[in-house]
Each structure stands twice: as C-alpha cells, then as structure tokens.
Amino acid sequence: MAYKGSRDRAAKASPARRAALEVGAIVRTRSAYAQDVIAKHVDGSSLSPEDRAFSTKLALGVASSSGTLDEVIDRCLKSPSDIKSDVRDALRISAYEIMFLDKSPHAAVDQGVELVRSVAPKAAGLANAVLRKIVAAKQDFPFGDPATDVAALARSYAFPEWLARRLVADLGLESAVAFMEASNEPAPVFIAVNGLKSSDEEVLAAFESASAPLRAVTFGAYAVAGCYRLEVPRALQGEAVKRLFGEGKILVSDAASQMVAAGVLPKGRKPSTFLEVGAGRATKTILLQSNAKRLYGSQLDLYTLDNHEFKTNLLVERAQRYGAAVARACTGDATDLDAVFPDRSFDEVFIDAPCSGLGTLRRHPEIRWRITEKDIDALAETGFAMLVSAAGHVAQGGSLAYATCTVLRQENAETVKRFLESEAGAAFELDEICGNRVFSTRLGSRSSDAHFAVRMVRTR
Numbered sequence: 001m002a003y004k005g006s007r008d009r010a011a012k013a014s015p016a017r018r019a020a021l022e023v024g025a026i027v028r029t030r031s032a033y034a035q036d037v038i039a040k041h042v043d044g045s046s047l048s049p050e051d052r053a054f055s056t057k058l059a060l061g062v063a064s065s066s067g068t069l070d071e072v073i074d075r076c077l078k079s080p081s082d083i084k085s086d087v088r089d090a091l092r093i094s095a096y097e098i099m100f101l102d103k104s105p106h107a108a109v110d111q112g113v114e115l116v117r118s119v120a121p122k123a124a125g126l127a128n129a130v131l132r133k134i135v136a137a138k139q140d141f142p143f144g145d146p147a148t149d150v151a152a153l154a155r156s157y158a159f160p161e162w163l164a165r166r167l168v169a170d171l172g173l174e175s176a177v178a179f180m181e182a183s184n185e186p187a188p189v190f191i192a193v194n195g196l197k198s199s200d201e202e203v204l205a206a207f208e209s210a211s212a213p214l215r216a217v218t219f220g221a222y223a224v225a226g227c228y229r230l231e232v233p234r235a236l237q238g239e240a241v242k243r244l245f246g247e248g249k250i251l252v253s254d255a256a257s258q259m260v261a262a263g264v265l266p267k268g269r270k271p272s273t274f275l276e277v278g279a280g281r282a283t284k285t286i287l288l289q290s291n292a293k294r295l296y297g298s299q300l301d302l303y304t305l306d307n308h309e310f311k312t313n314l315l316v317e318r319a320q321r322y323g324a325a326v327a328r329a330c331t332g333d334a335t336d337l338d339a340v341f342p343d344r345s346f347d348e349v350f351i352d353a354p355c356s357g358l359g360t361l362r363r364h365p366e367i368r369w370r371i372t373e374k375d376i377d378a379l380a381e382t383g384f385a386m387l388v389s390a391a392g393h394v395a396q397g398g399s400l401a402y403a404t405c406t407v408l409r410q411e412n413a414e415t416v417k418r419f420l421e422s423e424a425g426a427a428f429e430l431d432e433i434c435g436n437r438v439f440s441t442r443l444g445s446r447s448s449d450a451h452f453a454v455r456m457v458r459t460r
C-alpha cells in the first residue's frame with residue numbers, strides 16, 4: 001500500500017510536528033495567538049534550529065488555514081462531528097502539509113498517523129484512511145475555478161469565503177488577491193529606535209557588529225525616523241541586540257505603526273496636551289514620545305486611556321522602562337469620555353481604534369477564522385462612538401487622529417465619513433497625514449502591515 005502509516009514505517013511523529021501539535025492545541029483551547037504560543041513553547045524549546053523553523057511554519061500555517069483544512073478533512077470523513085478536537089488538531093497538521101506544502105505526501109500521511117496515535121491510539125486507523133483520501137482530494141482542490149468562483153478563490157488562499165468576498169468588494173479583485181497572497185507570507189521584522197534612550201548611530205553600530213545590517217524604511221518620499229527593517233531576524237538572539245532590548249533602546253514594531261505614531265504629531269507646533277485613546281500595552285505610547293523628542297526636542301504632556309486595567313498597568317510599567325513619560329494612565333470607556341475626563345479638552349486626541357486587525361494577518365494568522373461579519377459591524381460602531389465621544393474633548397484648532405490596522409472600508413473610510421457627516425464631526429476637516437489626506441498601506445512582499453490613519457482638525 002502507498003501510505004501504510006504503520007509503526008514500522010514511522011516509529012514516532014517528529015519533534016517539530018509534535019511541537020506544532022502542542023501549539024495548535026493551546027491556540028484552540030485558550031483562543032491564544034499562535035505567535036505568542038510559539039514564542040513560549042517553540043522558540044524557547046530544546047528543538048534544533050531547523051526543527052524550530054519547521055514547527056513554526058506548521059503551526060502558523062495551520063492557524064492561517066484551519067477553516068479550509070477542516071473543510072477538506074470533513075469532506076473525507078463519514079461523520080465529521082464525531083472527530084475529537086485533539087484528533088482534528090493532529091489531522092490539521094498533516095492536511096496542511098499535504099494541501100499547502102510541497103512535501104512528500106507519504107511522509108505527511110505516516111507522520112499524521114503517528115501524531116493522531118500520540119493523542120488517541122485507537123484513531124490511528126481512521127487517520128490513515130482520512131489522510132489518504134486527503135491526498136487524493138488534493139487533485140481537485142480548490143474544488144472550483146478561482147477565476148470565476150469566489151469560494152474556490154477563498155479556499156486557494158485559505159480565507160473564509162465571506163471575507164474573500166468582502167475583500168474583493170472593498171479592494172477590487174486584483175488587490176484582494178494580492179492581499180490574500182501576501183497575508184500568507186512570513187512577516188518582516190521592523191525595529192524602532194527609541195529616541196528617548198538611544199540614537200540611530202548606536203543601534204546601527206550594534207546590529208552591524210552582529211553582522212545583521214538594518215535597512216532604513218521609507219514610505220514614498222517619507223523616511224520613518226528610527227524605523228529599520230531587520231534583514232536577518234535571528235540577529236534578535238545575539239547578545240548585543242538582546243542588550244539593546246533589555247535597556248529599552250529598541251523595540252519591535254511594524255513600520256506602518258511607526259509611521260502612524262510619527263504622522264499623527266502635528267508638524268511645526270507641539271500639542272500642549274495629548275490624549276492617546278486605546279493605548280493598550282504602550283507600544284504607540286513609546287513611539288509617540290520617541291517621535292515627539294525627535295520632532296520637538298521634548299516629550300508630550302501625554303494622557304493615555306484603555307478600557308482594560310491590566311493593559312493600563314502593563315503600559316505604566318513598559319512606558320517607564322522605555323523612558324516614555326505618561327502624565328496620567330487612565331482606565332475607562334472611550335465611548336464615554338465625558339465620564340473619564342469631565343470638562344477637559346486636549347490639544348490632540350489620537351484614537352488607536354480597536355479593529356479586526358486584518359492588516360496584520362501575517363503576524364496573527366488565526367484572526368481570519370475568528371472574526372465574523374457581526375464583529376466587523378460592532379468594531380466599526382465602537383470606532384464611530386469613540387470619534388463622536390472624542391470630538392467634544394478636542395480643543396479649538398486642535399486635532400483628532402484615528403488609526404486602524406485593517407483594510408476593510410467599513411472600519412476605515414466609511415467610519416471616518418460617517419463621523420465627518422455627523423453633528424459631532426461637523427466641526428472637523430481632514431488634514432494632512434504623512435503627506436496625504438489619508439495614510440493607508442497595502443500588504444506586499446516584505447512590506448509593512450496594512451494600516452489606515454487620518455488626522456482631522458477642529459475648525460470651530
């Protein structure tokens with residue numbers, strides 16, 4: 001038989017696959033991000049560098065394609081609902097290898113059988129039969145013509161059909177395909193030099209000495225101050241580079257995030273007070289202050305707000321470590337700013353809005369299978385409510401900035417348009433950001449993530 005999956009052929013599943021199985025199970029049971037679980041369970045493991053790389057590839061691949069893999073697996077099962085979750089986790093790994101990696105199907109089937117055996121010994125026979133059917137089904141994948149059938153197009157890039165339809169409607173077919181393709185590529189690593197604690201010269205020299213030169217990042221004519229692409233990601237493990245992290249001199253942050261943090265700062269005038277809404281764990285807080293120091297020579301009088309207390313606590317700790325001053329770190333609901341800051345306005349309010357995060361799929365591949373159309377409606381509604389609530393807290397002549405890391409129109413341009421057409425938004429006009437009326441980046445090979453941002457000035 002072609003794919004025996006017997007104990008004599010493969011005594012045990014390989015360490016890389018077992019690690020990927022563990023990651024998949026944790027991601028599923030705890031609704032965790034695969035990247036975070038990999039950082040904890042794979043990066044710090046005793047696996048060889050090759051096994052770590054393969055395990056990471058499998059774990060991220062399965063996270064990004066789980067829905068499509070389940071559809072394929074279910075097509076090959078008599079009663080899909082009878083399959084236990086841990087058996088499905090193991091089948092997904094082999095199905096991913098068979099459907100999306102150019103690997104030998106023999107090895108994938110044998111290893112898949114052993115993986116299933118490791119969690120449910122009695123299911124090994126079933127695994128063998130299912131995986132062999134999957135090898136046969138690959139011939140017909142994506143079960144339709146992607147040129148004429150959106151469901152097949154979605155399957156071929158491992159996207160949910162509703163999302164592929166939405167992307168095609170919002171971006172146009174060509175850009176939607178480019179977006180889906182780029183979303184399945186590895187994410188580049190970008191470094192931000194913390195201008196509060198270091199200089200570009202010091203950081204460049206440290207990476208140079210680690211034989212990992214940094215490349216300055218530009219968006220069109222715009223150079224992003226202190227933003228560099230790391231061409232050799234393993235340099236992050238070097239001692240000199242670890243020291244820079246330990247001393248708060250650099251942080252990892254996507255280039256578009258860095259561009260937004262620079263772009264929301266008004267040129268030529270330092271805001272007297274600045275409120276950052278949706279401040280999370282302080283990444284933009286640090287970038288904002290680092291950019292303020294570069295641009296104005298001193299930090300902002302910065303207030304932050306998030307609705308999660310644990311994030312506010314982390315923000316305070318992290319901002320301190322990176323030397324970023326925070327006048328007051330608040331926890332509260334940004335859709336009701338009157339309750340958090342009664343009778344108080346700011347020279348600038350920046351909303352880093354909660355969004356679907358679809359522009360970051362290379363880093364958080366599982367998002368596409370977790371997010372629903374209802375979530376998109378709710379997120380757009382929250383973004384709009386935050387804008388309306390913030391409008392009353394922007395001083396005359398001050399500005400209101402709004403940013404997301406998604407590409408969907410409903411969360412981006414439509415929310416901003418709805419705000420500008422509302423009673424609260426009538427006092428605002430779009431102003432320039434990063435040389436344009438709207439800042440938006442698209443995914444491409446080695447590009448930044450896809451972000452969106454606008455800045456509006458209060459004219460009356």
Ligand SMILES: C[S@@+](CC[C@H](N)C(=O)[O-])C[C@H]1O[C@@H](n2cnc3c(N)ncnc32)[C@H](O)[C@@H]1O
Pocket residue numbers: 277278279280281282283284285305306307308311332333334335352353354355382
């Ligand atoms: C895009 S994330 C922020 C990322 C963060 N600025 C950073 O740079 O790491 C959006 C943040 O908005 C917060 N958030 C969501 N709903 C909120 C609300 N109603 N009021 C205040 N913050 C909210 C979330 O907790 C989340 O931290």
